[in-house]
Amino acid sequence: MSKNILIIAEQRNSQVQNVTFELIGISRELAKANDAKVEVLLLGHNVGDQVANIVGYGADSVFVVDDPALESYMTEPYTQAVTQVIREKEPNVVLVGASSIGRDLAPRVAARLNTGLTADCTKLEMQPDGSLEMTRPAFGGNLFATIVCPDTRPQMSTVRPGVMKRCEFDATRTAQVENIKVEFAPSRIKLVKEVKQTCSVDSIEDAKILVACGRGIGKEEHIQRAKDLAYTLGGTYCSSRALVDAGLVESCRQVGQTGKTVRPEAYLAFGISGAVQHLAGMEDSELIIAVNKDETASIFNVADVGIVSDATRVLPLLKEEIEKIIKA
Ligand SMILES: Cc1cc2nc3c(=O)[nH]c(=O)nc-3n(C[C@H](O)[C@H](O)[C@H](O)COP(=O)(O)OP(=O)(O)OC[C@H]3O[C@@H](n4cnc5c(N)ncnc54)[C@H](O)[C@@H]3O)c2cc1C
CATH class of the missing domain: 3.40.50.620 (HUPs)
Structure with missing residues (x-):
């Protein structure tokens, strides 16, 4: 050996x-x-x-x-x-x-x-x-x-x-x-065709900025706002399992133990409680900003910046402010 x-x-x-x-x-x-x-x-x-x-x-x-x-x-x-x-x-x-x-x-x-x-x-x-x-x-x-x-x-x-x-x-x-040459035994299985799952993902693992959606913003209109914010920042969006299970976000965007592990420069979590299974996939992000209306939410234990507020209100305000900075 x-x-x-x-x-x-x-x-x-x-x-x-x-x-x-x-x-x-x-x-x-x-x-x-x-x-x-x-x-x-x-x-x-x-x-x-x-x-x-x-x-x-x-x-x-x-x-x-x-x-x-x-x-x-x-x-x-x-x-x-x-x-x-x-x-x-x-x-x-x-x-x-x-x-x-x-x-x-x-x-x-x-x-x-x-x-x-x-x-x-x-x-x-x-x-x-x-x-x-x-x-x-x-x-x-x-x-x-x-x-x-x-x-x-x-x-x-x-x-x-x-x-x-x-x-x-x-x-x-x-x-x-x-x-190296390998001798293959005759195969009992034949590949007939490959069907690839379509996923519109601009890889969340490679993104430098991720806007993450949780159950707290679990309505299509709020998720759309999170997407808008992500694209304004030059990043993309991802989610907790709660929204994947609800069929609101594609599974390839799920972060966490049974999803993907990400390490972006900035992770903005909106309406995510911070369950251990979610943290396992994102806690090594360089900067974590969390918005949650519950000041005792576990996400604040790993956040560098925490905002105790209604995320559905913070989302459009943040986008507006960032757009002003970009235009200036
Ligand atoms: C084996 C196993 C594997 C799992 N794998 C994963 C995984 O890979 N990824 C994952 O994410 N989960 C995973 N889970 C599920 C995990 O345990 C949690 O259930 C899930 O992460 C919860 O998602 P959430 O934070 O979006 O929802 P919730 O836990 O329901 O939290 C919603 C949060 O939103 C806040 N909120 C509500 N309304 C507002 C508002 N208007 N503004 C601001 N905040 C608001 C609430 O205070 C709450 O903190 C796994 C579970 C198990 C058992």
């Missing part, structure tokens, strides 16, 4: 997803504890042009499995390829993004390797002996559990997108690149 960390890159339509660069970022930190190397496994078809990005964000080695069988994500061939490469390279740690793809792939791979998997981690720490401490929210986010995998290797973890920080891109970095 090596002491290295292997990241399973996630690509969609041949574009490596942000979570991969975030995993490389945290792996560079972890690798310092036991002088390990950061390796990335890139799977897909015609994905070779993505290697430079992976290297620039900090990989020491990139293993590429390029095969028509891997063109679109399918559980079986991806599981076979990942398992085969892990058996060959024997990494100490395997990290996978906790996306819909990663959540499908990682448990299957772990089961085939007969090893443990800690899902949905928000914090990772490496000990000098190479044992990984994996922390994840438990009991609905009310406590954090730190889990180790003492008896089997590799130590596997899925990590929530948006939680870890990527490194600065360095175009001058170099890395070892190895193409």
